[in-house]
Amino acid sequence: MKKLILILTIATTVAFSQRANAQETIVDVAVGNEDFSTLVSALQAADLVSALQGEGPFTVFAPTNSAFNKIDSNTLTSLLEPNNQEALANILKYHVVSGKLSATDVVAALKEGNGKVELEALNGEVLTVMQKDEKIWLMDGKGNYSEIVATDVMASNGVIHVIDTVVMPE
Numbered sequence: 780m781k782k783l784i785l786i787l788t789i790a791t792t793v794a795f796s797q798r799a800n801a802q803e804t805i806v807d808v809a810v811g812n813e814d815f816s817t818l819v820s821a822l823q824a825a826d827l828v829s830a831l832q833g834e835g836p837f838t839v840f841a842p843t844n845s846a847f848n849k850i851d852s853n854t855l856t857s858l859l860e861p862n863n864q865e866a867l868a869n870i871l872k873y874h875v876v877s878g879k880l881s882a883t884d885v886v887a888a889l890k891e892g893n894g895k896v897e898l899e900a901l902n903g904e905v906l907t908v909m910q911k912d913e914k915i916w917l918m919d920g921k922g923n924y925s926e927i928v929a930t931d932v933m934a935s936n937g938v939i940h941v942i943d944t945v946v947m948p949e
Contacts (some may be wrong), residue, residue, distance in 0.1 A: 804832045805839050805934045817847040817855075824859045825868040835936030836879035840906070840917055840927070842945045849944055872902035873919070873948040879937050882930035885915065904948045917942060920949035 806828055809815040818841055822828050831837065847855060858867045876898045880888075885908060888896040894910045907918040915927045925944035932939035 802935050804936050805835070805837060805939060806832045808932060808934050808939060809841065814843045814845075815841060817844045818842060821847075821859065821867060821871060824861070825864055825871050827868060827871055831875070831936075833936065836877075837937035838876040838878060838880040839937065839939045840874045840876075840925070840942045840946065841932075841939045842874065842925075842942050843928075846925070846942060846944050869902050869948055870945070873900045873904055873906065873946055874942075875901045876906070877901065881938055882915075882940070885930075885940075889915070900948075902948055906946065917946050919946035921947055923947065 803811070806819075806822065809819050809822070822831065831839070850858075857863055858870070880898075885896070889908065889910050896908045898906045898908060900906050904920055909916050909918060915930075917925045917927065919925070923944065923946065925942040925946050927940050928943050929941035932941065
């Protein structure tokens with residue numbers, strides 16, 4: 780039931796964001812959505828806010844607060860410390876792809892790739908997008924999966940797709 784409420788909340792927020800925030804940057808959209816407060820804190824700690832406010836375009840696979848809650852709290856707290864800025868930036872850049880890939884673009888690429896497509900993230904590592912059980916998933920470098928639960932939150936410098944688990948680079 781909690782997951783259903785979260786999905787409905789995100790869907791409502793996404794619908795509103797698409798209409799109201801099309802002129803805002805990816806960071807502005809994230810700041811304006813309380814479900815991304817941990818992501819915003821992480822972007823600030825990693826000193827990536829100005830980069831994602833740039834011209835782009837970017838495709839961001841944005842983890843929600845509940846996605847970050849799946850990470851051990853001590854690990855997350857440690858990542859947000861200044862001495863771990865580089866490691867945190869690497870993780871966050873793994874959630875970003877150069878270019879604006881809408882859900883339609885991703886589905887077309889999946890059809891072309893027989894249900895699987897590899898994308899190069901800004902940290903230089905590969906994210907695998909795959910279709911399984913009528914859903915679209917990201918598979919990270921460690922073989923873990925994250926479901927894309929909402930798509931096409933448009934911003935002036937790209938697009939956000941909402942994911943339910945933080946993906947981790949190798």
